Amino acid sequence: MREENTMYLVKDGLKYCKVCGEPKEAYFPAGGFMGMKKHSRQCACDRKAYEEEQRYFKEKEHRELVSRNTRICFEESRMEEWTFENADMSDAVMNKAKNYVESWNKMKRNHIGLLLWEPVGTGKSYVSGCIANALLKQEVTVKMTNFNTIIDDIFPLADKTEYINALASYELLIIDDLGVERNSEYALGIVFSVIDRRIRSGRPLIVTTNLPLKELKNETMLEKKRIYDRILEMCTPIYVGGTSKREKIASMKMDKAKKMLEGAERRMNEDE
Numbered sequence: 334m335r336e337e338n339t340m341y342l343v344k345d346g347l348k349y350c351k352v353c354g355e356p357k358e359a360y361f362p363a364g365g366f367m368g369m370k371k372h373s374r375q376c377a378c379d380r381k382a383y384e385e386e387q388r389y390f391k392e393k394e395h396r397e398l399v400s401r402n403t404r405i406c407f408e409e410s411r412m413e414e415w416t417f418e419n420a421d422m423s424d425a426v427m428n429k430a431k432n433y434v435e436s437w438n439k440m441k442r443n444h445i446g447l448l449l450w451e452p453v454g455t456g457k458s459y460v461s462g463c464i465a466n467a468l469l470k471q472e473v474t475v476k477m478t479n480f481n482t483i484i485d486d487i488f489p490l491a492d493k494t495e496y497i498n499a500l501a502s503y504e505l506l507i508i509d510d511l512g513v514e515r516n517s518e519y520a521l522g523i524v525f526s527v528i529d530r531r532i533r534s535g536r537p538l539i540v541t542t543n544l545p546l547k548e549l550k551n552e553t554m555l556e557k558k559r560i561y562d563r564i565l566e567m568c569t570p571i572y573v574g575g576t577s578k579r580e581k582i583a584s585m586k587m588d589k590a591k592k593m594l595e596g597a598e599r600r601m602n603e604d605e
């Protein structure tokens with residue numbers, strides 16, 4: 334066959350690959366096998382093609398799993414952009430967050446969570462989003478949500494336990510913005526159930542809050558105190574201080590505007 338001639342070379346009755354030079358056939362041991370003398374074998378090119386195909390499917394599977402888990406994790410798609418790659422890594426808190434991800438197995442084993450507190454600004458959500466995205470890429474299941482969503486979701490459900498158990502089943506649960514939810518007895522009951530169930534699961538929990546740490550530690554209202562005590566038991570407090578991302582962007586814009594105005598002023602003076 335013409336086609337074969339471009340691919341193979343026949344030597345001693347066996348086909349050889351013209352590219353790598355390895356035989357594409359081999360003889361069965363003496364006597365043959367069920368009447369056959371030869372069998373086909375993979376040459377180096379075949380093995381390479383097979384490995385590449387395997388790698389391709391493995392990567393595809395990984396990408397699909399990560400993208401599925403990411404969709405489940407976040408309630409807003411813009412949060413997918415909150416990554417260490419996009420962040421200002423000169424920030425000390427960002428580095429602590431990255432260390433948390435790098436020590437994930439240890440954190441998980443020791444049930445260590447984080448309490449990111451920041452009275453004003455949105456840095457705490459951003460930091461926890463970065464942790465979520467980095468772990469999602471390692472095929473860790475993460476859910477990032479907040480109590481307003483949880484309370485709205487749970488309200489019409491006949492079986493609230495199932496929902497609470499589902500939240501406890503993610504490898505990492507992030508509750509964003511504790512303290513902004515409604516203050517009713519019902520709402521606080523849900524908050525306690527979720528936190529308590531999560532902590533009893535032994536899986537790490539990250540909480541972000543606009544409440545100052547001192548307030549969490551000194552809460553006197555019983556319904557709140559039992560929630561905060563549970564959180565402080567498991568979550569290492571980190572103050573997300575300094576300027577918030579929003580303030581940073583605003584100040585960058587201000588600087589830019591200032592420079593532009595200074596330039597304009599200089600040009601005006603030069604014109605005079």
Ligand SMILES: [Zn+2]
Binds near residue numbers: 350353354376379
């Ligand atoms: Zn070959």
